[in-house]
Amino acid sequence: MRIFIIQRLSAIALVVFLSLHMIVVHYPPGHLDFSRVLERLADPFWKAIDIAFLFSVLLHALAGTYAVLTDIERVTPLKRILAGVLVVLGIIGAVYGTYTVLSFQPPASMLIVH
Amino acid sequence: MYKSTGFISFFLRRFTGLVLVLYLGVHMWVIGAATKGAETFNARLEVFESPVLKILEILLLAAVLYHGFDGIRLIIVHYFDVTDYRKSLFYAAFAISALLTIVGGIPLVLYALGTL
């Protein structure tokens, strides 16, 4: 039940975030680079949104993977291990992703590029 | 496997879901380059800006769209008593995602052609 609810709630969140993401980031398709991303992410509000997006997509993706795998009968006995692995993956993903988002700072490196 | 529209929708949803998870991994790795500085980031991103991969991105777009609309369809079924319209709902989700894939695909193709 919990997985199911997580899956639906994150899905609803994703509808919003993903649409936003596609419209803002990827359209119109043009050359994408650090600076363009940075322009947007300079605003902490956008950072927050991206982090929320990241969390919901991770929840959704990992819950989804869990659902897909536990549907297979042979995996059922291993579901605790599987859940553990996925949670760890999730935490790594979340930390790494947050770190990524936060690293879009206008730091020295950027000044060097331009 | 028992063949039916139900199965097609289920299979596509699963398949696209898993493809998206894999993509998510790759995507995070690419963006993750930002932690190593703008240069690495741009370099890694550059790979994905190649025309071939841009065309492949259409498939990705199709996957996201289908998976998303199919997901919305399911959520509608959960909260409204609409099982009688199950076939129409599936066709609708499929049609909308196909349409949007085309709409969204054109700029991608143009872009790919442009950079060629």
Add this chain to the structure above:
Amino acid sequence: MANCSFEGQSVTVRIQRFNPEVDKKPRLKEFVITLEPGTTILDALREIKNEQDGSLTYRRSCRHAICGSCAMNVNGKNMLACNQPLKDHLDRKGRITIRPLPYQPIIKDLVVDRSVFWGQYQRVKPWLIPPRDVPEKEFCMSPEEVEALKNAEKCIMCGACYASCQVIGLNKRYIGPHALLKAFQRILDPRDSAPGERLADVAGDDGVFRCHTIFNCIDACPKELNPTQAIETLRKLAQKRQAFDAQRRERQKSLINSAPIMSAERPGV
């Protein structure tokens, strides 16, 4: 669909044969029969068994869609053999292909081992658990309460739904649409006194949340029942289990109080 042009002519019935004691793997065998008007698929099987090959094995009893014995897979779809005119299922060349229900071990030819299917049926405790005190006469269920059961009591346990659900194909621990429909019937019945426990069970790992809304079960059901909607209802109720349970207790009190009470502990109740 209806192809009347074969009436009076010979048609080909392809049947999957398999006896695991002697055969390595299933094979299709062709039989040719003459299509009489009004022949059902079951009639065709009977004719083949009586006239051509007595070893052809299938289950049947009532031959009018009420006992649930004869569900099988015809041209890839699950249905009852006894209420389907043969002519509706012939292809342009006058052929029909009959296989056993999928996802279950084959005992012989079209007979499958349903033990897991029945096991799931028993697992949801298909019986009503009446309250300790019952009225002297009937419980006066309201028309809305009867309506809410959605005719689930019509289910003949034919298994057409079960064997069409891909989740069953993947995982036999899944309770399955037939048993979840039964659970639904019990949970929604105001006379049942254990809806909370039932909801807890079907909300578990193998229950309603394992269903991926594939809808095959609705399409396969010969009784036009709707296991998917039943599952959706249970999913919603499972999320407010305690409240539902409390509400049921209240309702039951009023059901019993509206009529003279007697203790349930009498024989036959």
Add this chain to the structure above:
Amino acid sequence: MSDSEIITHDIIIVGAGLAGTWAAMTAGEEKLDIAVLSKVHPLRSHSGAAQGGIAAVLNNVRPVEGTGPRGPLEPIPPGGEAVDSLDLHMFDTIKGSDWLGDQDAIEIMISEAPEIIYAYEHMGCVFSRLPDGRIAQRRFGGHSAPRANYSADYTGHVLLHTIHEQALRRGVKFYSEWYCMDLIVEENICRGIVALDILNGKLYTMRAKAVMFGTGGYGRAWKITSNALANTGDGVAISYNAGVPLMDMEFVQFHPTGLYQKGILMTEACRGEGGYLVNSTDERFMERYAPDKMELAPRDLVSRAEQMEIEEGRGIGPDSQGLYLDMRHLGEQKICERLPQVRDLAIKFAGVDMIDAPVPIQPTAHYSMGGIPADSNGQVIADADGTHILGFFAAGECACISVHGANRLGTNSLLGASVFGRRAGRAMAEFVKDGADLQPIHDDPLQRNQERIKHLMDGDPASNNHESVSRIAEELKGTMTQNCGIFRDEERLANAMRKVNELQERYKSARIMDKSGRFNTDLLEAIETDHLLTFSEVVVASGMARTESRGAHYRTDYPARDDEDWLKHTLAHKEEDKPKLSYKSVNIDWEKFPPQERKY
């Protein structure tokens, strides 16, 4: 096919229809070790096919005043005056039975009826209801008040599922898809049965302190029948072979409305709800046969009227053997609400939607009044004096407790199966608790049945002419329909007897095609055909002897009822391969319900 394994239980019940399951559930309350055998999965038992309803006097509805016997019904308001009574139900049943029913048993059945209905309701049975929540009731043929309690038109289905579930709840052990082949009775004491595990073809001796048969009816001996393919009268034939007599076997009910050429039942509720019967000249012919009750006269009468119309050339269809059941005036809503299943059946099997066309029908073999003689506790008796066959019980359609006499009223049989199933369950539990013991078996029944199977597989070694079992069965059904059907006479019955004997002879050199042990339905059908032949002989012999017309047994050469000579039950014992007939008196309350002329 060997392994002589022995299985032991306190009580073994053969048959998982309403009768068998009620018995199992009731005895199951006593913490005894109970097993139920069924040749089909219990939920596939034929009880589930019953459509119309189950009778009991509840007084929930009444006809709207001043609208006559076929007018609309309305709920009786709380405290309103009752229109129905136990006595009325009894009288209807006795009259329906043409006074051949045993009135003590009838009284028991009818007075336990309301309680049985409430028990079903409390166990979760989904009945159709009145707006205020009480159980709805409808009219049925031969009943003078609306007392058929129903669940749309799949009443038997919900009853069977309800009771099966409750038996599971009480931990009854079901041997599903086991076939009972033989009954072991020595010196009037029942010692067990021989059964075949259909799945792997193994034979077992099953011993028990008490054995009960609830094996259902024998309608499959007729060509046009409403009965399931499994209703081959196994229990009846097996008992007969084991030396138990059979009672009143000549009484076989033909239902007036089987689907034309298919025999599939269009429930009597069709007429109960107001349907008409019409012949080829568009006439409601029942006006001439039962001006008062019209279509709702009892079944024997209506079927005879139909057959008369057919024989006088007013039938419909290619062979003029059909008539019409016209439901159109009831309107779509009523049909869809009350008769959804039969509407669907007519669409599927006859291509007719009863909402806008009349349904072609014809009389169909439906119910077996005769069977294993038993008293009102299901205790089987061995002779006219009521000597018990110790440890052997029977209830349901296979039994002849004689509540239905010469003709059963619709909805009374689900009731009978339930009431007497329950009583038999109680009686068995008492019998076992009173110290009944497992009895030794001297004979070797296992061996006998192994040979029986082997013989069918190998055929007659002395002859190379191998008969086809299905052909024998077909010919039997043909002759029974033609010569032992609705109208009978000396000559037809003699023909039938000759044919049955010929077929019995031919059966000896029958050989089956499937030689495997696993799920061998070819073998089962062969054994079932053997059983058909066995009891058909008794039906014909009993019918030939009874030179009167009573209830469902109608002799054109003796068209009148003859209470002087024939107000008695027929008992048939197996003797040197010929049934030996004797007679048993009918239990009648001469004060209250003396025989009268039967007119509707």
